[in-house]
Amino acid sequence: VAAINEELSGLTTKFGRNLLLSTKAFKIEVTDEAELVGLSDDFKSALKVDGEDKWVLTVDRSVYETFMTQSENRDLRAKMFDGYRLRASEGEFDNGPLAIKIAQLRAKRAELMGYKSHAHYQLETRMAKTPQGAEEFLLRVWEPGLERAKEERAAMQDMVGDEFQIAGHDWWHYSEKVRQDLYAFDDNALKPYFELGAVRDGAFDVASKLLGITIEPVEVDGWNPVVTAYDVKDAETGDHLGLFMVDMYARDSKRGGAWMSSFRDTSNVNGNNIRPIITNNLNLITPAEGEPTLMRFDEVETLFHEFGHGLHGLLTQIRYSTFSGVDGPRDYTEFPAQILEHWAGAPEVLSTYANHYETGEPIPLELIDKMNAAATFNQGFKTTEFIAASLLDLRWHMLTSEEAAEITDARAFEQQVLEEYGLIPEIEPRYRSQYFSHIFAGGYSAGYYAYLWSEILDADGFTAFRDTGDIYDPELSARLKKWVYESGGLREADELYRNFRGSDPTIEPLLKLRGFSEQQPSEG
Numbered sequence: 331v332a333a334i335n336e337e338l339s340g341l342t343t344k345f346g347r348n349l350l351l352s353t354k355a356f357k358i359e360v361t362d363e364a365e366l367v368g369l370s371d372d373f374k375s376a377l378k379v380d381g382e383d384k385w386v387l388t389v390d391r392s393v394y395e396t397f398m399t400q401s402e403n404r405d406l407r408a409k410m411f412d413g414y415r416l417r418a419s420e421g422e423f424d425n426g427p428l429a430i431k432i433a434q435l436r437a438k439r440a441e442l443m444g445y446k447s448h449a450h451y452q453l454e455t456r457m458a459k460t461p462q463g464a465e466e467f468l469l470r471v472w473e474p475g476l477e478r479a480k481e482e483r484a485a486m487q488d489m490v491g492d493e494f495q496i497a498g499h500d501w502w503h504y505s506e507k508v509r510q511d512l513y514a515f516d517d518n519a520l521k522p523y524f525e526l527g528a529v530r531d532g533a534f535d536v537a538s539k540l541l542g543i544t545i546e547p548v549e550v551d552g553w554n555p556v557v558t559a560y561d562v563k564d565a566e567t568g569d570h571l572g573l574f575m576v577d578m579y580a581r582d583s584k585r586g587g588a589w590m591s592s593f594r595d596t597s598n599v600n601g602n603n604i605r606p607i608i609t610n611n612l613n614l615i616t617p618a619e620g621e622p623t624l625m626r627f628d629e630v631e632t633l634f635h636e637f638g639h640g641l642h643g644l645l646t647q648i649r650y651s652t653f654s655g656v657d658g659p660r661d662y663t664e665f666p667a668q669i670l671e672h673w674a675g676a677p678e679v680l681s682t683y684a685n686h687y688e689t690g691e692p693i694p695l696e697l698i699d700k701m702n703a704a705a706t707f708n709q710g711f712k713t714t715e716f717i718a719a720s721l722l723d724l725r726w727h728m729l730t731s732e733e734a735a736e737i738t739d740a741r742a743f744e745q746q747v748l749e750e751y752g753l754i755p756e757i758e759p760r761y762r763s764q765y766f767s768h769i770f771a772g773g774y775s776a777g778y779y780a781y782l783w784s785e786i787l788d789a790d791g792f793t794a795f796r797d798t799g800d801i802y803d804p805e806l807s808a809r810l811k812k813w814v815y816e817s818g819g820l821r822e823a824d825e826l827y828r829n830f831r832g833s834d835p836t837i838e839p840l841l842k843l844r845g846f847s848e849q850q851p852s853e854g
């Protein structure tokens with residue numbers, strides 16, 4: 331097993347490097363501006379080479395998505411589409427053989443340890459318990475998701491008419507057109523209602539009401555002048571729970587994305603009670619001098635999300651640091667973060683913090699309704715591409731050692747699996763095997779589905795509050811605090827969830843949230 335681990339570590343590193351190099355190697359140089367028809371001026375100037383009449387297109391995810399959404403140039407979209415999906419698929423950076431080898435070694439290792447497959451080994455301690463359990467769950471969301479995707483495809487075809495058949499490289503572009511048609515909704519209209527300071531106070535206010543804590547600013551020297559710090563206390567006893575430090579802005583020296591981390595873990599051994607130091611990082615763009623920081627609503631949700639992870643770290647009452655806070659099965663640890671996002675968008679919470687930064691006027695109800703309607707848009711596509719990748723991950727890792735040994739072509743295996751589930755050709759899995767670094771170069775093997783699993787929990791958990799008629803219901807809040815935020819990874823995750831909810835989670839709230847339940851109008 332040690333030898334297998336060593337070989338795997340070399341292969342996964344190589345997988346990641348191949349992907350990076352092949353992504354970097356792909357470039358399309360455009361010298362005729364007419365080719366860039368449809369792109370916004372901002373985006374064009376970001377692509378432009380300084381001092382030359384030349385624009386460079388890459389397949390970095392953010393460039394790719396923006397290009398595919400905006401571009402009116404169908405041929406160039408097709409080229410970009412292939413550039414993206416054929417990364418690390420041939421030549422010196424081909425990850426196909428590596429994916430096969432990694433799957434084979436993992437299957438072999440599982441066999442040596444007495445498991446049927448790598449997925450059986452990985453899932454033993456997760457809430458899903460078995461690969462079949464995870465697969466069944468995925469299929470219950472897959473089916474309505476795929477049906478919805480077919481409706482979305484039909485709506486785009488209606489828009490295009492007989493001119494051509496909608497293909498994969500058209501989806502981003504035409505779904506955006508349909509969206510504008512149906513919802514006439516502009517994210518920028520919302521931004522003045524989401525000023526960073528107000529949003530942060532809104533999040534703190536939710537945490538105080540829900541979890542009985544106080545959050546007060548304190549002077550602490552941070553790692554950068556923009557860092558702010560807060561003392562978090564129990565509202566009833568005044569006990570210090572932890573220090574919370576926040577760094578909201580992007581800088582050149584800072585890695586991208588949003589995350590929570592801890593400078594000092596909590597522990598309580600032999601009467602020595604050490605409380606944690608927890609940080610949240612976002613990457614908002616620093617506004618011009620004297621201007622406010624205005625956020626998109628998805629950034630607001632991210633702030634609540636990371637704050638949820640932060641609260642999980644701050645409130646933990648576990649004695650030993652290995653069990654404290656955010657450690658625990660992966661399909662469960664996202665729950666305390668994701669459930670908090672629901673408060674961000676609840677009308678009764680929005681009415682407290684989402685006020686126009688200049689006029690102080692609260693966000694109009696009509697805008698909230700539009701925002702909610704737009705939230706279920708294109709969910710067929712999003713659900714389908716995500717679950718296709720999740721199923722692919724499971725199937726690679728459900729292989730027994732003998733089955734894995736028979737695979738010779740990664741793409742052929744992938745196609746056979748996806749066809750079996752009925753994936754439509756216009757949708758690619760979120761990741762093809764050759765660039766699925768979460769599972770072949772990261773820690774998510776047989777676990778990519780976990781993002782969706784936590785969504786069942788948060789949708790179901792928030793529904794519990796809604797059902798009481800009070801999103802701060804005292805009894806439920808107390809159980810949420812005790813069994814979720816304070817309990818770390820001490821017990822079985824499904825037991826913790828049951829203690830909070832009073833029952834096992836059901837899948838219906840998730841389907842409703844994505845707009846797949848029957849009560850939802852089927853959009854026309």
Ligand SMILES: [Zn+2]
Nearest residue numbers: 635639664667
């Ligand atoms: Zn998270």
